[in-house]
Amino acid sequence: MRKVTTVQRKRDRRRPSPRAAGRAALALVAAAASLLSVPGLAPPAAATPCRTQVVEDDLGENTGPHRLIGQLGLRQAWDLSTGEDVLVGVVDSGVDARHPDLADGAVVRGSEFTTVATEREARRGTPPPEQDCSGHGTAVAGLIAARRAAGDRMTGVAPAAAVYPVRLDGAVDQVPPETIAAAIDDAVAAGVDVLNLSFGRPVDDPPVREAVARALASDVVVVAAAGNEGDQGPAGGLMYPAAYDGVLAVGAVTDDGQPMESSNTGDWVDLAAYGEALTVVAPEGSGYRVESGNSFAAAQVSGVAALVRARFPELAAQEVARRLTETASPVGGGPNEATGAGIVDPFGALTYLGPSEAAGPEPGAEAGAAGAVAVRPVPPDEPLVGAATATALAWSGALLLAVALSLLGVPAVRRATARGWRAWPGPEDRRSAPAGPRRAAPSLRWLDGGDDATTTTPRGGNGD
Structure with a gap:
């Protein structure tokens, strides 16, 4: 695309003064x-x-x-x-x-x-x-x-x-x-x-x-x-x-x-x-x-x-x-x-606003051309919070999660303890276990919702 050449800002609107002799000659020729x-x-x-x-x-x-x-x-x-x-x-x-x-x-x-x-x-x-x-x-x-x-x-x-x-x-x-x-x-x-x-x-x-x-x-x-x-x-x-x-x-x-x-x-x-x-x-x-x-x-x-x-x-x-x-x-x-x-x-x-600032002014173009609407530059993209704030929020979230888990876990532990639940079988549980089919560990009884539920498993563990 051709570029339009630069022109003067002001034009001279005065009419050129014709020479009297030339004007008279033209009149004679026309007649x-x-x-x-x-x-x-x-x-x-x-x-x-x-x-x-x-x-x-x-x-x-x-x-x-x-x-x-x-x-x-x-x-x-x-x-x-x-x-x-x-x-x-x-x-x-x-x-x-x-x-x-x-x-x-x-x-x-x-x-x-x-x-x-x-x-x-x-x-x-x-x-x-x-x-x-x-x-x-x-x-x-x-x-x-x-x-x-x-x-x-x-x-x-x-x-x-x-x-x-x-x-x-x-x-x-x-x-x-x-x-x-x-x-x-x-x-x-x-x-x-x-x-x-x-x-x-x-x-x-x-x-x-x-x-x-x-x-x-x-x-x-x-x-x-x-x-x-x-x-x-x-x-x-x-x-x-x-x-x-x-x-x-x-x-x-x-x-x-x-x-x-x-x-x-x-x-x-x-x-x-x-x-x-x-x-x-x-x-x-x-x-x-x-x-x-x-x-x-x-x-x-x-x-x-x-x-x-x-x-x-x-x-x-x-x-x-x-x-x-x-x-x-x-x-x-x-x-x-x-x-x-x-x-x-x-x-x-x-409504043209001119070339974008990112592209820079065109060669020979003056800054702040008349007719252009002043527009504030778009602010650079920045994170909503700083690094320190993000770290503090992360730690706060972790602590809040721990508290929530604690509050939810205490009632469950109390109920399980009341039913005789242990995290793992103690020595007295192993000594009192009868020979033959093995009873389920007391620690698992609470899972089926009853205290007397048992699970029978052959001693060999393979169905024999």
């Missing part, structure tokens, strides 16, 4: 492109057609609580944290903030990035609140921070958190790495506490790698999907940014906890969450739809990270990530390449 339709230049966001989505007002036959509530044990976790005051960045296809389940501050106004292909640079803008063509980002945002609906039929993992959407205009596999890097930097500059990257690329792009490193150095918990290629991708299943060191790479499991066949595997996978046929919020209305895949498993892990950051704001991103991996529920008896440490456990992460 010219809109007139000349330069090939490769993304059209304005408003001109991008969005497909029609489901617009039902309810969840159809799903009249009970959202099943993730039971699968992840969210009711117990919500008693401790709901993600309040935590901002989660979602770099994706955008978020349709008009959905009723994403009201009440669930989504803040974010940004979008379109690509200026001629200069391999990105143009930042502010998307309209309804802009999400594919609905992918809306589904991810809902799994993170959707508000609890009546009967909990719909909810996010962290229903009091907020999502900062960063929209990428175009399919992620066609977006230049510089644009993706700019989107990540924008989320970090906005002050996000958790960054969800539910996409993957089979190429290690230096601009993306460097942007992720900046996010980690700014104390952001970075969560990414491991990918849905079933290890059949160009890199044998290795996907970025999930495979970068320090990023929580998330695999997907079915409802019965088994790894999904489509989920990529490798020693770079950190943990897993549920990814099969999940009910998610849909754009273009108030409806819902069903989705599957690692993207939505990663959203659950981002929600759990938000719960932990809300409960323990002093914890560094590295410590939050370690809580999630060390408290995950193992799949198949232990860590493996499909699910990493196991399925994420919100309540376990919120």
Whole structure:
């Protein structure tokens, strides 16, 4: 299992100051492109057609609580944290903030990035609140921070958190790495506490790698999907940014906890969450739809990270990530390449006490980490009494036994003596014994309860 790298405790939330000349140049290029339709230049966001989505007002036959509530044990976790005051960045296809389940501050106004292909640079803008063509980002945002609906039929993992959407205009596999890097930097500059990257690329792009490193150095918990290629991708299943060191790479499991066949595997996978046929919020209305895949498993892990950051704001991103991996529920008896440490456990992460003192602190870990509950050390096993006391008790027991035997034996001896019992025959008994069949010794007469009982034994002793 990879260890999450150490990050700085404080992040710089100031936005970088763009150069005026560069901004003017980008504006000129964009204006010219809109007139000349330069090939490769993304059209304005408003001109991008969005497909029609489901617009039902309810969840159809799903009249009970959202099943993730039971699968992840969210009711117990919500008693401790709901993600309040935590901002989660979602770099994706955008978020349709008009959905009723994403009201009440669930989504803040974010940004979008379109690509200026001629200069391999990105143009930042502010998307309209309804802009999400594919609905992918809306589904991810809902799994993170959707508000609890009546009967909990719909909810996010962290229903009091907020999502900062960063929209990428175009399919992620066609977006230049510089644009993706700019989107990540924008989320970090906005002050996000958790960054969800539910996409993957089979190429290690230096601009993306460097942007992720900046996010980690700014104390952001970075969560990414491991990918849905079933290890059949160009890199044998290795996907970025999930495979970068320090990023929580998330695999997907079915409802019965088994790894999904489509989920990529490798020693770079950190943990897993549920990814099969999940009910998610849909754009273009108030409806819902069903989705599957690692993207939505990663959203659950981002929600759990938000719960932990809300409960323990002093914890560094590295410590939050370690809580999630060390408290995950193992799949198949232990860590493996499909699910990493196991399925994420919100309540376990919120109540984690840290590594045991017997094992000693982890390398680089500071003593008395924030958020850890102080526990008195268990006293060593000691005998209930000391050696001297044990000896005294033994002697007392022996004396008590002797007294008891004496008290019980005196009446028996007196009764036997009254009947003429002796411990062994005296000389007068032997002289008075008649010849012939031998009478039993007087010392044995009392055994049959009568004074005249005799035992006849042939003198030879062999029955002759």
